[in-house]
Amino acid sequence: MLGDCENCFGLCCVALPFAASADFAADKNAGKPCANLRTDFRCGIHTRLRKSGFRGCTVYDCFGAGQKVSQVTFGGRDWRQAPETAQLMFDVFPVVRQLHELLWYLSEALTLAPARPVHADLRRALDETERLTLLDAGQLADVDVAAHRQQVNTLLLRTSELVRAKAAAGRKQKDRRGADLMGARLKGADLRGANLRGAYLIAADLSRADLRDADLIGADFRDADLSGADLTGSLFLTQPQLNSAKGDAATKLPPALTRPAHWTREGAPAA
Incomplete structure (x- = not known):
């Protein structure tokens, strides 16, 4: 609710x-x-x-x-x-x-x-x-x-x-729980099933990153670029986290969440 x-x-x-x-x-x-x-x-x-x-x-x-x-x-x-x-x-x-x-x-x-x-x-x-x-x-x-x-x-x-x-299916993901990833260049990164609980992703470039089944509880997405990223199936993502980030019409979201009003259809954040 x-x-x-x-x-x-x-x-x-x-x-x-x-x-x-x-x-x-x-x-x-x-x-x-x-x-x-x-x-x-x-x-x-x-x-x-x-x-x-x-x-x-x-x-x-x-x-x-x-x-x-x-x-x-x-x-x-x-x-x-x-x-x-x-x-x-x-x-x-x-x-x-x-x-x-x-x-x-x-x-x-x-x-x-x-x-x-x-x-x-x-x-x-x-x-x-x-x-x-x-x-x-x-x-x-x-x-x-x-x-x-x-x-x-x-x-x-x-x-x-x-x-x-179950999501990993034999793949190993580095544990990034609480990691300092501020400004990190993660464009197009395969982060399926990653543990990003409490990670600092402020201003990180996550454009076109695959975040399916990633644990995002408490992750700080302020000004992170989620343009074209796939967040379907991500765990414990909330509307406030999305609202603090940047994204576009190509960003894939879990069904329970809505695209923030300040995201533009062209992919750049609203002025």
Whole structure:
């Protein structure tokens, strides 16, 4: 599930901090509404975020945590009408965001046939993660998200190993987990079944690279060139990762993800 801004109280625009940089045109402290947030909780510059210097907003997604906290955890009471709830709401939001990200990964893992040996464990982890998201606000604030992420990550890693082992079909791939590949020249590279978990691929040239069945969880694709790359079947790729990269109409994507609006049909990033 991805973010539904229509049913959220602009939580990412208030709860989270950002600093003036290439991604944000100004500083903002956590708990302080962004200057562009309107009274109806919508962004006043949504259609021109990149041109206005707020590229960071275009690569963020709460995985549905915003509407969960707004409509379920706090029952539709917003922080303006009920200011006494504001701080707890802002504290809970990033917790639920992490849990919803895990739900995304677990749901994907359960669709992968090679991971069938761990499907039962994945289902239990999914149910437990969903249960945590439905706790009341006070309980959510006390959830040890780091510990839960570690438990889930063990299952996701096993899922990755099972899928990539089948994809490798006798080929050996160098383990690039957490590798510094910033600016790397990987044009046309055969990265099928590669382990790129947490790899730094900032501004890397991955044009026409084959990334089928590659584990991309947590990989940093900021300004990476994915023009013509094949990402079908890649593992744990998210919309925010795609949004931070460059690509074109020839880039092949998993069916659950959409082509970012700033990618042009000609293959160059939008200005």
